[in-house]
Amino acid sequence: MLNKKKVLVVEDDIILAMIDKLYLQKIGCEVVGMVTNATDAVKAVHEQSPDLILMDIRIDGDRDGIMAMEEIRLFSQVPVIYFSGNSEVHMRQRALETGMLGFLVKPLDLDALKILVDLIPSKNQN
Amino acid sequence: MAFYDLSGSEREKLVETIRQSLLAELETGKLKKTISYFSDEDTYIRKSAYLSIGRLYLSHTNLQSKILALLQLLMTEADFKIRQTAINAAGEIGKLDFPVIGHLFDLGLFDAHHSVRNAVIGSMKKMGEKNPTPILTWAKKYLHHADKEIRREICHGIELRGRTHPQDILPLLKELQFDKTARVKNTLVHVLGQIAYKKGCLATVIEHLKSWDNKEVVVQALDEIIDVHDRYKNFSILSQQQAIDYIGKHFDRRNG
Numbered sequence: 001m002l003n004k005k006k007v008l009v010v011e012d013d014i015i016l017a018m019i020d021k022l023y024l025q026k027i028g029c030e031v032v033g034m035v036t037n038a039t040d041a042v043k044a045v046h047e048q049s050p051d052l053i054l055m056d057i058r059i060d061g062d063r064d065g066i067m068a069m070e071e072i073r074l075f076s077q078v079p080v081i082y083f084s085g086n087s088e089v090h091m092r093q094r095a096l097e098t099g100m101l102g103f104l105v106k107p108l109d110l111d112a113l114k115i116l117v118d119l120i121p122s123k124n125q126n
Numbered sequence: 127m128a129f130y131d132l133s134g135s136e137r138e139k140l141v142e143t144i145r146q147s148l149l150a151e152l153e154t155g156k157l158k159k160t161i162s163y164f165s166d167e168d169t170y171i172r173k174s175a176y177l178s179i180g181r182l183y184l185s186h187t188n189l190q191s192k193i194l195a196l197l198q199l200l201m202t203e204a205d206f207k208i209r210q211t212a213i214n215a216a217g218e219i220g221k222l223d224f225p226v227i228g229h230l231f232d233l234g235l236f237d238a239h240h241s242v243r244n245a246v247i248g249s250m251k252k253m254g255e256k257n258p259t260p261i262l263t264w265a266k267k268y269l270h271h272a273d274k275e276i277r278r279e280i281c282h283g284i285e286l287r288g289r290t291h292p293q294d295i296l297p298l299l300k301e302l303q304f305d306k307t308a309r310v311k312n313t314l315v316h317v318l319g320q321i322a323y324k325k326g327c328l329a330t331v332i333e334h335l336k337s338w339d340n341k342e343v344v345v346q347a348l349d350e351i352i353d354v355h356d357r358y359k360n361f362s363i364l365s366q367q368q369a370i371d372y373i374g375k376h377f378d379r380r381n382g
Contacts, residue, residue, distance in 0.1 A: 013155025018195040 004030040005120060008050040010041045010068065012060045020054055020108070027114050037061035038068035045072050052101075052120050054113075057084040057091055066091060069098040081116050083108055129170035144171070145178040152182070152189050152196065164200060164211040172211045180218025193219075194226055201230060206239035213242055217249025224253060224260035231264065235276060243279060250283030258287050258294055266298060274307040281313045288321035295321065296334040303340040311343065319350035323362040328369060332376050348373055 007029045011017040014036065021031040029052075033044040037060040045053070053072070055065040069080055081102040082095045092103050102116040129137060147159040163175040183193050200212035213234040216227040234246040254261040261284075268280045281302060288295035295317075302314050322331040331351065335344050355362045355369040364372065 011155075014157060014199065015152065015155040015192045015196050017155070018199045019191060022195065022198065 004028055005051045005117065006030050006032045006048065007052045007054060007117075008032055008041070008044050008048060009034045009054045010036070010059060010065060011054070011056040012036045012058065013056075016056075016106075023108075023110055023113070024054075024117070027117060029117065038063035038065070038071070041065075041068045042071050045076055045078060049076075050078055052117065053078055053080040055080050055082050057082055057088040057095070064091075066094050066098060069095075069100075073098055079120050081113070129168050129174070140171075141174045141178070144174050145182070148175065148178050149182060149186070149189075152186075152192050155192075157196075157199075160196070160200075161203070161208065164208045165203075165205045166207075172207065173214070176211050176215035176218060179215040180221075183219050184222070190226075197227065197230055201233055206237070206241050209234070209237060209239070209242045210245045213245040213249055217245070217253055220249065220253040220261070221256040224257055224264065228260070228264055235268065235279065243275075247279050247283040250280075251286035254284060254287035255290075258291070262287070262294060262298065269298060269301050274305075274310055277302065277305060277307070278310045278313045281310065281317055285317045285320050288317065289324060289327070292321040292327050292330045293334070296331065300334070300338055303338050303343050311346075315343065315346045315350045318347040319354040322351045323354050323358050323364070323369075325363040328364060328372055329376075332373060336377065345379060348377065348379065 005028070007024050009017050009020050009024070009031055011020065011034065014034065017034045017036075021034060024031050032048040032050055035041050035044050039061065041053070041055070041059075044050070053069070055069060057065045059065050059068070065082060072078065077099070079101040080098065081104060082100055083104045083106055084091065085106050089105060095103055101119065102112075104112055104116075129140070132140060144163055148163070151157055151160045160175075163171055166172050166175075179193060179197075183190055197212045197216050200208050203209060213230060216230045216234075220227050220231075231246055231249070234242050237243055237246075250261055250265065265280050265284050268276050271277055271280075281299065284295045284298060288299075299314060299317060302310060305311055305314065318331060318335075322328050328351070335347060338344050352366060352369055352373065355364060355366040359366065362369070
């Protein structure tokens with residue numbers, strides 16, 4: 001039996017994070033962490049080794065989600081799906097440079113999210 | 127200052143402040159004030175908060191999925207008062223739309239803290255009055271749960287609907303007639319008394335009890351029904367003597 005894909009959710013709106021978590025669980029993923037800022041995101045990737053990061057662009061603290069990914073890229077190639085408000089769409093180019101899997105605009109299109117999640121093999125998958 | 131130490135206009139103002147704060151935090155997902163109101167020591171502040179959530183669910187349909195996620199999130203909080211208020215808020219929503227919050231009641235029914243479980247019973251009562259079909263269907267799946275406290279709580283939770291519509295809950299109560307636990311049996315007898323004193327209810331209850339097989343429980347219920355007509359004489363449609371006469375005429379205590 002395949003292991004569930006482990007997902008880290010980085011989102012400063014904890015209600016939206018909960019919605020993401022419920023949906024990810026529904027499609028067979030395990031949410032290994034929900035954090036709201038870059039520092040906690042980096043720490044969670046170190047500790048949890050997720051299969052995927054769902055990363056909001058605008059998060060708590062003085063670093064945005066892309067800056068958090070730039071630091072994570074120093075030690076991990078974990079796939080990332082960004083999601084953003086309309087006002088941050090112009091950041092897509094910056095996001096691309098961190099090797100993203102997808103860039104979704106809020107409110108999240110859950111079908112699109114599932115398609116992207118399905119692209120990722122879980123760690124035990126060959 | 128406690129809620130009811132405030133004047134009427136101050137209370138109205140506070141309720142509006144609570145509503146606005148909850149609305150603002152639903153939009154931002156920062157839950158500082160929400161947590162504070164949901165965990166307030168003053169039960170009336172908590173009540174204002176859960177009533178507001180129920181109203182916001184109806185008035186702001188764009189926030190419904192966030193409200194449901196918020197309640198799910200709050201059910202994971204360590205403070206039992208927050209979980210209790212979340213269940214009460216879910217109860218407000220469940221008066222109109224039970225399926226979207228049913229899973230929270232599955233959680234709350236088994237909560238470690240009795241206040242949360244009591245909130246489930248209280249919510250079942252208020253939801254059951256307005257929206258009986260899904261509530262009673264939900265209740266039915268726990269009627270024979272291995273935990274006697276769950277059976278007792280479910281029995282108690284369906285009572286309010288039975289006060290005005292005894293026919294809706296009598297089939298569920300009948301399923302508990304052979305329950306071996308004294309606390310469940312006592313609650314069953316208590317509920318049978320509670321659903322028999324309003325207009326038209328005694329006849330419905332008596333008629334149904336004729337189909338029950340546990341004569342010992344039926345006799346206890348008849349005694350309780352007669353007693354209720356005295357204890358609640360100011361609210362009963364019949365006097366105690368009229369209830370005794372009705373039961374004597376329509377129910378053979380030896381043969382049912």
